[in-house]
Amino acid sequence: MATPAxxxxxxxPRLLATWRAARRTQRRGGxxxxLDALLPDELREVAAAVTRLSTGLTRERELAGARYLDDxxxxxxxxxxxxxxxxxxxxxxxxELPRLPRTVLDLGSGPGPLAFAAxxxxxxAVTACDRAKQALTAARDLARxxxxxxxxRDWNPTQGTPLASLTGGTPPDLITLGHVINELWKGEGAEEKRAALLESAARALAPGGSLVVIEPALRDTSRGLLRVRDLLVSRGFAVRAPCLFRGAxxxxxxxxxxxxxxxxIDPPPLVAQIGKAAGLRKEAVKMSYLVLAxxxxxxxxxxxxxxxxxxSEPLAGKGRLRYMGCGPDGRKGLALQEKHVGDANRRFETLKRGDVVALEGTEPRGDGLALGAGSRVTVLAEAGRPVPMPVDGQA
Ligand SMILES: C[S@@+](CC[C@H](N)C(=O)[O-])C[C@H]1O[C@@H](n2cnc3c(N)ncnc32)[C@H](O)[C@@H]1O
Incomplete structure (x- = not known):
């Protein structure tokens, strides 16, 4: 399999061709x-729209839940x-999934980035579902x-589209919702409704399948996802990733x-070109996510x-390096003093957010763990790789 990049x-080139074919202000002559970059007038138009979309989906979030993909x-x-x-x-x-999916339902697909990733x-067999007709047309153009x-398929959970009507009777191995649930319902009761949607999606999966929810890494949308996670965990659902902690x-x-x-990431030149023009940097992708069984x-x-x-990211302090870690016993600060760095614990200095580590020779310190000269740090799974875990009962 080729790399994602x-x-x-x-x-x-397919995204550019799809966009150019649908653009009403077509260029004549010139x-x-x-095939893989924008002309200056195209760049101005796209960068202005990216700025409008970015502002509308992050600051006051007035575009969240609006029909912006019809524009x-x-x-x-x-x-x-x-x-x-x-x-x-x-x-x-x-x-990170334990097994590759064959049949997929992508809910709130827009023009299908998650569907095509799958x-x-x-x-x-992938079905992309949304209420935005032009976005689905773009997805079909890209597929062609x-x-x-x-x-x-047309789908709108706020109008009660039953999931069973989308699956054609075959339970999918994977259901994805990318940057969607924060746009569904607002105000009091919204999180309960989102949890109910995710619960019905998880119930529609084939045995061993996964429900993947990705949300923007903004404080509010991320915390919203964590509250929905807690509702589902309290109802007995198991989290495949990223959580190792089974409590709230x-x-x-x-x-x-x-x-x-x-x-x-090393962003594609087109994304770097637009990002530069719109004043948005994309050297890293941030997201909050949840994979449910x-x-x-x-x-x-x-x-x-x-x-x-x-x-967390590395939290450098005076003479010591810290991270926040979250494991089966909850969230803990982890600290190693520079003077205690040695061969067995040197890997601590290059850990990345998302890595799963095994620590030996730690001592409780405050509400966290202190590593010392005798500690050993082993990376069990780098960020984005499955954690090697036996299923309960086989441990
Ligand atoms: C930010 S886009 C995400 C698109 C794609 N899943 C992704 O991750 O890039 C949000 C999507 O949610 C869809 N959406 C928002 N409210 C919806 C609703 N009530 N019914 C169906 N789709 C909805 C929008 O049409 C849009 O395609």
């Missing part, structure tokens, strides 16, 4: 536009800038250009905390020993 490079310019901004990022986020999460990761098999999410205890993943499937047993997922 190499697969994404193949999508860039030079043939490049030709905003759909263009989505296709050329956000689509590649959602695609890479999805490939990152799919690489196809590139080996899925064979790629020679990919994609089915599209400890990141919710302090109003200022949240939990997100971050993966370094179908009902009745137990939590996987964690590997033995002191095991934690790194849930």
């Amino acid at each position: 190499a697969d994404l490079a193949n999508w860039i 030079p043939r536009p490049p 030709e310019r905003l759909l263009g901004a989505y296709l050329l800038f956000y689509w590649p990022i959602s695609y890479l986020q999805a490939r990152g999460v799919l690489s 196809l590139d990761a080996g899925a064979v 250009l790629a020679g990919a098999r994609l089915t599209t 999410c400890p990141a919710l205890l302090k109003e200022s905390d949240w939990c997100h993943a971050e993966r370094a 179908p009902p009745g499937e137990p939590w996987a047993a964690p590997p033995p020993g002191v095991v934690l997922r790194i849930v």
Whole structure:
């Protein structure tokens, strides 16, 4: 299988061709536009739309839940800038699944970045569902250009579209919701309704399947996802990733905390071109995500020993390095003084958010763990890789 970045490079000319074909203000005459970059007038138009979309989905969030993909310019901004990022986020999460999905339902697909990520990761039957008709048309155009098999369906959970009507009677191995649930319902009761939607999606999965939810890494959307996670965990659902802790999410205890993943990327030149023009940097993709198992499937047993997922960036202090970790016993600060760095614990200095580590020779210190000269640090799974875990009962 090619790398996600190499697969994404193949999508860039298709995204540009789809956008140019749908653009009402078609260019007449002039030079043939490049297949993988924008001409200056195109760049101005797209960068302005990206700025509008970015502001509308982050600050006051007035566009969240609005029909912004029905606006030709905003759909263009989505296709050329956000689509590649959602695609890479999805490939990152799919690489953590215990088994590759074959049949997939992508809910709130927009123009299909998660759907196509699943196809590139080996899925064979993918259905993209949304209420935004132009976005689904763009997804079909992209599928035609790629020679990919994609089915599209109209879906709106706020109007009660039953999931069973989308699956054609075959339970999917994977259901994805990318940057959607924060847009569904507002105000009091919204999180309960989102949890009910996720619960019905998890119940629609084939045995051993996964429900993948990706949300923006903003404090509010991330905390919203964590509260929905807690509702589902309290109803007995097992989390496949990223949580090792089976209780209520400890990141919710302090109003200022949240939990997100971050993966370094080398953005495709088109995304870098638009990002520069719009003043948005994309050297890393950040997201909050959750992978749930179908009902009745137990939590996987964690590997033995002191095991934690790194849930912060490195927190450099005077003469010591710290991280926040979250493991089967909850969230803990981890600290190693520079003077205690040696061969067995040197890996501590290069840990990344999302890595899962096993620690030996730690001591409780305050509400966390201190590593010393005799501590050993082993990376069990780098960020974005599955944690090797025996299923409960086989440990
Ligand atoms: C930010 S886009 C995400 C698109 C894609 N899943 C991704 O991750 O890039 C949010 C999507 O949610 C869809 N959406 C929002 N409210 C919806 C609703 N009530 N019914 C169906 N789709 C909805 C929008 O049409 C849009 O395609």
